[in-house]
Amino acid sequence: MKHLFKLAPVAFAMLACMPAKAWNTETHRRIVLDAVEFMKAHPNQTRYASLVAGVTRAGYTMEQFAAAIGQGAHDVDYFEDTYLCGATTGNCQGAPLWGLGSGLARYTSFWHFQNHTAGADVHGNDFGGYHYAKLGNPGDIDRLAATWLVGDYLDDGAGGLGGWFGDTSKYNSFGVTEARYRQGGYSTASMYQDYEKMPFQPIDNLAQHFWSRFLQAPSAQSLGFVLHATDLLQPHHTFNVLGHNHSGWESWIEDYYDTEKLNDGALVLAALNDFTPLAATATDIRPLLTQGGTYSYKYGGAVMSSTDHALRRGVAKKMVPHAIAMVVRVLDRAAVRLGQ
Missing domain, CATH: 1.10.575 (P1 Nuclease)
Known part of the structure; x- marks a missing residue:
């Protein structure tokens, strides 16, 4: 040992x-x-x-x-394992520019929730993870994130989802991170095509x-x-x-x-x-x-x-x-x- x-x-x-x-x-x-x-x-x-x-x-x-x-x-x-990519540029980043001091320093934080306000999710979990669309009472940082990331997608590797002007995949967060946290549930890349609708794993x-x-x-x-x-x-x-x-x-x-x-x-x-x-x-x-x-x-x-x-x-x-x-x-x- x-x-x-x-x-x-x-x-x-x-x-x-x-x-x-x-x-x-x-x-x-x-x-x-x-x-x-x-x-x-x-x-x-x-x-x-x-x-x-x-x-x-x-x-x-x-x-x-x-x-x-x-x-x-x-x-x-x-962890630097989660990249969100611009809906227009296709440029993928691991953290928002405004993350310092905001309560959301990097996007990996989105996997750190268990949503008891909404119950079961589309993946088959009894309780899902962070999901902006299911926020009954969003806070200031929730609204800021949604404004900043509207339409952005989860990096799913080269040749996957892309922005209007390209795809600069850095990690394939869907194929690696999301897959690890799926734990037998069901997911598709299209579930993570628009930030405001993303059902993160708990x-x-x-x-x-x-x-x-x-x-x-x-x-x-x-x-x-x-x-x-x-x-x-x-x-x-x-x-x-x-x-x-x-x-x-x-x-x-x-x-x-x-x-x-x-x-x-x-x-x-x-x-x-x-x-x-x-x-x-x-x-x-x-x-x-x-x-x-x-x-x-x-x-x-x-x-x-x-x-x-x-x-x-x-x-x-x-x-x-x-x-x-x-x-x-x-x-x-x-x-x-x-x-x-």
């Missing part, structure tokens, strides 16, 4: 030139690190001993393992793709990528909106994570009861992840209409402990795989 920390070949580069928004990237890392610390402090409620055994057998320390999966959860925001499919990789060949990197699914405990990501205080709320979480004790172990312990443990043989983790999305949709919506500190604190003390608890449930199952 020496390959556990070997960086798996990834067909897309990762950039750090602009801040991406979901949970803020540092918050993603902290949630994962706190989940490992919680397991260490609660060995009777978790499979921490099995996790330690698997990691130790691979020749690494738990500190190295925690750092590696935390970094993986952080890195998903920096984040639980992203996580399932990397979970399957982990089961096939365990690596800390692929497991870390799975754990980016804590975005499901960020209410904007289940209400299907880019705007409505999206960026401000996430910055607030990062700023007050420690002072407000959002990782309180007692709250995490209670939150575990809201997640059904994965079976030791489970290969599909999406039902567990959907439990997280359902929770944030039910209890987190207030932060989209208010910036009041006390209100944010109340919601945060529900969302962050549940995000940590969800990671614990995934790591419990991962511990079984590492022991095989």
Whole structure:
């Protein structure tokens, strides 16, 4: 199992030139690190001993393992795997010029939603991903994106969809990224022909793709990528909106994570009861992840209409402990795989 920390070949580069928004990237890392610390402090409620055994057998320390999966959860925001192309020019870009500070730094962020406002999608998912056409109450960033990207299409490779004056495919996001996140569902390139109608795949499919990789060949990197699914405990990501205080709320979480004790172990312990443990043989983790999305949709919506500190604190003390608890449930199952 020496390959556990070997960086798996990834067909897309990762950039750090602009801040991406979901949970803020540092918050993603902290949630994962706190989940490992919680397991260490609660060995009777978790499979921490099995996790330690698997990691130790691979020749690494738990500190190295925690750092590696935390970094993986952080890195998903920096994938350069999604290009949208101009309806007129055919020129394909991975991020909008106005992305810096907007809450949407690069287009890969569109795969980080699970839309509980609309339910099933055209791909066959119980809950779809970001879909501008199904926004009941678009925010400022949603409207800005739609204005900027109207008629633009998802890069589907040379010879596919094109602009009026050509096709400058850079990646084939439909044939690679969308295909990875399709997870057995149905898609056609024409579904992604106009930005304002694009039914993006949900984040639980992203996580399932990397979970399957982990089961096939365990690596800390692929497991870390799975754990980016804590975005499901960020209410904007289940209400299907880019705007409505999206960026401000996430910055607030990062700023007050420690002072407000959002990782309180007692709250995490209670939150575990809201997640059904994965079976030791489970290969599909999406039902567990959907439990997280359902929770944030039910209890987190207030932060989209208010910036009041006390209100944010109340919601945060529900969302962050549940995000940590969800990671614990995934790591419990991962511990079984590492022991095989």
